[in-house]
Amino acid sequence: MIPGVQPPSLDVRGVRYAYPDGHVALHGVDLTVPRGDRVALLGPNGAGKTTLVLHLNGILTPTEGTVTVGGLAVGTDRATLAEVRRRVGIVFQDPDDQLFLPTVAEDVAFGPANLGLRGAELTARVDEALAAVGMSEHRDRAPHHLSFGQRRRVAVATVLAMHPEILVLDEPSSNLDPAARRELAEILRGLPVTLLMVTHDLPYALELCDRSVILDGGRIVADAPTSDILTDETLLKTHRLELPYGFTPR
Numbered sequence: 001m002i003p004g005v006q007p008p009s010l011d012v013r014g015v016r017y018a019y020p021d022g023h024v025a026l027h028g029v030d031l032t033v034p035r036g037d038r039v040a041l042l043g044p045n046g047a048g049k050t051t052l053v054l055h056l057n058g059i060l061t062p063t064e065g066t067v068t069v070g071g072l073a074v075g076t077d078r079a080t081l082a083e084v085r086r087r088v089g090i091v092f093q094d095p096d097d098q099l100f101l102p103t104v105a106e107d108v109a110f111g112p113a114n115l116g117l118r119g120a121e122l123t124a125r126v127d128e129a130l131a132a133v134g135m136s137e138h139r140d141r142a143p144h145h146l147s148f149g150q151r152r153r154v155a156v157a158t159v160l161a162m163h164p165e166i167l168v169l170d171e172p173s174s175n176l177d178p179a180a181r182r183e184l185a186e187i188l189r190g191l192p193v194t195l196l197m198v199t200h201d202l203p204y205a206l207e208l209c210d211r212s213v214i215l216d217g218g219r220i221v222a223d224a225p226t227s228d229i230l231t232d233e234t235l236l237k238t239h240r241l242e243l244p245y246g247f248t249p250r
């Protein structure tokens with residue numbers, strides 16, 4: 001590495017992955033996401049998007065190839081995996097998979113407390129993460145009393161509290177009403193983190209990410225400015241991607 005040059009937040013090199021039943025879900029994926037970029041990961045059902053995301057924090061290990069997060073190679077030893085899981089914050093589609101404690105503040109504190117933070121430092125982390133998603137006033141409420149959109153924001157806060165290198169969001173706009181969808185976009189746009197967003201919501205990709213990548217059949221088949229991808233009707237059709245009726249990408 002050249003001194004003073006920051007490594008990319010994410011560097012995926014030649015990743016091939018075969019599930020134990022022999023099904024090859026990734027066929028040599030290359031993807032680099034520089035620090036601070038926001039990238040949408042698009043593709044039809046079964047393209048391999050979830051499989052790729054599960055490689056980013058070591059839940060799956062490539063059959064071939066490497067994944068590097070902020071210069072750290074994702075390995076299988078415990079210390080490396082723990083650091084990789086701090087660096088890669090994955091917000092799953094269902095917030096209820098990530099919220100399991102009696103209060104919002106406890107859920108947000110859980111990760112940093114596991115890293116060893118205590119007292120004022122821990123409180124500051126929780127305050128900062130809740131403020132970033134506009135949920136400070138709900139800190140003492142039970143997560144299951146919140147609306148779905150609020151729970152999704154708290155799920156984002158649980159990950160932000162770890163100070164991740166990269167925030168990975170799986171379908172962040174799903175099941176949100178139009179106002180909650182817009183509010184979440186405003187929050188995500190303001191976060192000072194690298195973002196990788198898996199989505200079928202093409203307008204959301206355009207709104208948030210300058211760059212989009214299409215994965216299909218376990219291969220990256222396009223990597224271009226989102227506006228170029230969304231105006232290429234043939235490309236969209238070939239990969240079963242559809243804009244909402246009446247939506248015209250600017």
Ligand SMILES: Nc1ncnc2c1ncn2[C@@H]1O[C@H](COP(=O)(O)OP(=O)(O)OP(=O)(O)O)[C@@H](O)[C@H]1O
Nearest residue numbers: 019021023025043044045046047048049050051052
């Ligand atoms: N545990 C598994 N064992 C065998 N094959 C699997 C397993 N999980 C996923 N697959 C296969 O791997 C391929 C990629 O699946 P994956 O879930 O990564 O796609 P995806 O792009 O995330 O799809 P979606 O948009 O529907 O979430 C699919 O063909 C799927 O059937």
